[in-house]
Amino acid sequence: MNAAVIGCGNIGGFYDxxxxxxxxxHAHAFLDSKKTKLIACxxxxxDNLEKFRNIWGRDIHAYLSVNEMLQxxxxxxxxxxxxxxxxxxxxxxxxxxxxxKHIICEKPFVSNLDEYYKIYxxxxxxxxxxxxxxxxxxxxxxxRVKELILxxxxxxxxxxxxxxxxxxxxxxxxxxxxxxxxxxxxxxxKAMNATILEGDAYGSFxxxxxxxxxxxxxxxxxxxxxxxxxxxxxxxxxxxxxxxFEIKVYKAKESKKINGTKELILYKEYxxxxxxYAKNSLNFLLKKNSKEQMESHLKLSAKLLKIRENLLQGAx
Numbered sequence: 001m002n003a004a005v006i007g008c009g010n011i012g013g014f015y016d017x018x019x020x021x022x023x024x025x026h027a028h029a030f031l032d033s034k035k036t037k038l039i040a041c042x043x044x045x046x047d048n049l050e051k052f053r054n055i056w057g058r059d060i061h062a063y064l065s066v067n068e069m070l071q072x073x074x075x076x077x078x079x080x081x082x083x084x085x086x087x088x089x090x091x092x093x094x095x096x097x098x099x100x101k102h103i104i105c106e107k108p109f110v111s112n113l114d115e116y117y118k119i120y121x122x123x124x125x126x127x128x129x130x131x132x133x134x135x136x137x138x139x140x141x142x143x144r145v146k147e148l149i150l151x152x153x154x155x156x157x158x159x160x161x162x163x164x165x166x167x168x169x170x171x172x173x174x175x176x177x178x179x180x181x182x183x184x185x186x187x188x189x190k191a192m193n194a195t196i197l198e199g200d201a202y203g204s205f206x207x208x209x210x211x212x213x214x215x216x217x218x219x220x221x222x223x224x225x226x227x228x229x230x231x232x233x234x235x236x237x238x239x240x241x242x243x244x245f246e247i248k249v250y251k252a253k254e255s256k257k258i259n260g261t262k263e264l265i266l267y268k269e270y271x272x273x274x275x276x277y278a279k280n281s282l283n284f285l286l287k288k289n290s291k292e293q294m295e296s297h298l299k300l301s302a303k304l305l306k307i308r309e310n311l312l313q314g315a316x
């Protein structure tokens with residue numbers, strides 16, 4: 001399948017190189033797959049296009065215009081990794097004027113609810129195989145955690161907590177997608193305190209799902225990236241740290257230090273499969289062709305937009 005990347009930034013092609021062990025970019029995922037060949041890239045910045053082609057191949061055709069690329073290339077699968085403000089127009093262009101079936105769109109999906117409802121109708125008219133790239137939902141080790149939770153290997157989930165920096169709609173959306181992936185649909189969301197900065201929300205939030213409740217805290221101003229979640233169960237704790245690159249499970253065992261008490265002992269550590277997140281997402285799209293997953297993430301995207309809108313209006 002002929003592949004194209006729209007948006008030649010970090011996740012498009014700059015987080016890694018063809019010689020990297022990790023597969024962190026869509027360009028690398030296309031290069032690694034036997035099913036795809038990267039033939040085109042598009043960006044509004046000429047320097048980004050040149051840098052992208054220098055890394056991934058001078059034979060890749062470069063375009064400054066999405067419309068021009070779509071008119072001149074026969075594309076079977078496309079990644080939208082441009083800024084969020086451009087997603088709606090790019091999706092509309094692809095769905096209206098091409099027969100491209102496979103689409104990976106970076107999160108956040110679109111910028112506002114008006115865009116969402118218009119593109120939602122077009123998606124159901126054109127019926128693409130669409131993946132919104134909430135990367136942890138496609139990660140093998142995260143899915144082993146999900147199985148552990150579903151089978152209640154540590155008993156029932158008592159509560160979860162998560163800490164993340166950057167905005168609720170941007171980085172926080174990864175937390176909320178993981179929450180729904182592990183615990184079921186979010187049924188209630190309340191702000192305990194919230195600050196609005198540059199159109200996004202920061203603060204502490206209470207989340208209720210079908211099977212567990214928890215807290216999300218996010219903040220601005222740090223000089224490092226943070227994504228952590230801890231899941232407290234009846235007989236142990238699951239710790240998802242270092243953005244999900246480190247996942248450890250602890251079980252409650254009789255303490256050797258204090259008689260009559262139990263302490264948490266490392267039970268297992270899952271492999272670092274998130275280092276292949278671009279590959280994981282592509283494989284899911286091409287193997288699963290999951291309409292159920294698409295609908296779930298479309299619904300979550302609408303929920304995120306409504307939450308942000310309510311926060312901006314001071315309603316939560």
